[in-house]
Amino acid sequence: MTHDFVHESRPGRVVFAVGARTRLPEEIDRLGLRRVMVVSTPDQANHAAELTSPLGDRIADLHAHAARHVPVPVAEKAVTRSREIGADGCIAIGGGSAIGLAKAIAKDTGLPIIAVPTTYAGSEMTPIWGLTDAERKTTGRDPRVLPSTVVYDPELTLTLPGKLSVTSGMNALAHSAEALYAPDGSPIVALMAAESARALADALPRVVADPRDIDARSDALYGAWLAGSVLGATTMSLHHKLCHILGGTFDLPHAETHTAVLPQVLAFNLPAAPQARAALESAFGAEPAGHLFHLAGSLGAEMSLKALGMPEDGVKTVVAQALSAPYANPRPVTGADLEHILGNALAGVAPV
Numbered sequence: 001m002t003h004d005f006v007h008e009s010r011p012g013r014v015v016f017a018v019g020a021r022t023r024l025p026e027e028i029d030r031l032g033l034r035r036v037m038v039v040s041t042p043d044q045a046n047h048a049a050e051l052t053s054p055l056g057d058r059i060a061d062l063h064a065h066a067a068r069h070v071p072v073p074v075a076e077k078a079v080t081r082s083r084e085i086g087a088d089g090c091i092a093i094g095g096g097s098a099i100g101l102a103k104a105i106a107k108d109t110g111l112p113i114i115a116v117p118t119t120y121a122g123s124e125m126t127p128i129w130g131l132t133d134a135e136r137k138t139t140g141r142d143p144r145v146l147p148s149t150v151v152y153d154p155e156l157t158l159t160l161p162g163k164l165s166v167t168s169g170m171n172a173l174a175h176s177a178e179a180l181y182a183p184d185g186s187p188i189v190a191l192m193a194a195e196s197a198r199a200l201a202d203a204l205p206r207v208v209a210d211p212r213d214i215d216a217r218s219d220a221l222y223g224a225w226l227a228g229s230v231l232g233a234t235t236m237s238l239h240h241k242l243c244h245i246l247g248g249t250f251d252l253p254h255a256e257t258h259t260a261v262l263p264q265v266l267a268f269n270l271p272a273a274p275q276a277r278a279a280l281e282s283a284f285g286a287e288p289a290g291h292l293f294h295l296a297g298s299l300g301a302e303m304s305l306k307a308l309g310m311p312e313d314g315v316k317t318v319v320a321q322a323l324s325a326p327y328a329n330p331r332p333v334t335g336a337d338l339e340h341i342l343g344n345a346l347a348g349v350a351p352v
């Protein structure tokens, strides 16, 4: 086999352990932070306050205003607040929404981020930011928004409801699957992505069977760490493109949309990506697209975009947008292909 790749390692420190949250004080000291702004969503405010209380007066403010898809006014208020209090760093506690808000602050101010993820979305491992104005979501890459330190504590995911754990896990699986056929993948990325897919697919049924099973939670978060890492290292393809359009156009929920779309896109793409297909087959011990469709469905995930809120006549809008801008994909995509993929996802039928 002839190898031909570019691999770039990104800076960043990862602390992963059951109970790792107790190491936050030393991680803050390591970065020399004295006036930290803590960021969370409103519903995780109490949790964030409790988690950071051992940090005492090193916490300058708890800003519990993170919202889905980082609306521009929410980001602007957070940036202003960070300047008012003279913050020298941010701790983001929560899922992609909280980490996304910390990234918006870092993008404007350069403040370092300590991320404490509580879902499997993976944003903590990427230099990708996202902001949403009245019309659309814009994303970009900036090394300043890559968290300096990520503290993974599986105990913090014990409260993530079973159904959300499944869809969040499918969101992570989507990063790993598309990294396996990314145009800028590398042998290390392929190893991490395959291991991530194996760990997540194995852990999710155990998480649903017992959401307080710490071994299952640890395996799922480990898979999510790898998934976030390969998301940050590669260029995503058709699946992420469609989910981005669907989320932005119809305000569909993020992880749930990924869950309904992923099996359909894999059924289309994998015949043109034999190495990715072989890696996923070996990770799941089954045909990947059908396996993921049945796995997520059997664990309680909604597999129909219509049930998630997509209007039936919305397919044409998404097809037009998906055809209007080029993106990487292992297989050329026509309008008819997109109608087929989206039609199946809309109805929630098994991929063919």
Ligand code: NAD
Residues within 6 Å of the ligand: 041, 043, 044, 067, 068, 069, 070, 094, 095, 096, 097, 098, 100, 118, 119, 120, 121, 122, 123, 124, 126, 127, 128, 129, 130, 156, 157, 158, 159, 160, 161, 164, 168, 171, 231, 254, 255
């Ligand atoms: P989220 O952060 O909005 O979390 C979903 C809900 O679950 C929220 O209400 C949150 O408060 C709650 N929650 C989180 N952790 C919990 C826990 N342990 N127990 C109970 N409740 C909990 O959703 P998400 O799926 O984590 O992230 C989605 C967002 O992240 C999207 O905006 C997406 O675009 C973005 N994202 C960005 C990147 C990137 O690299 N920039 C990567 C993945 C996702």
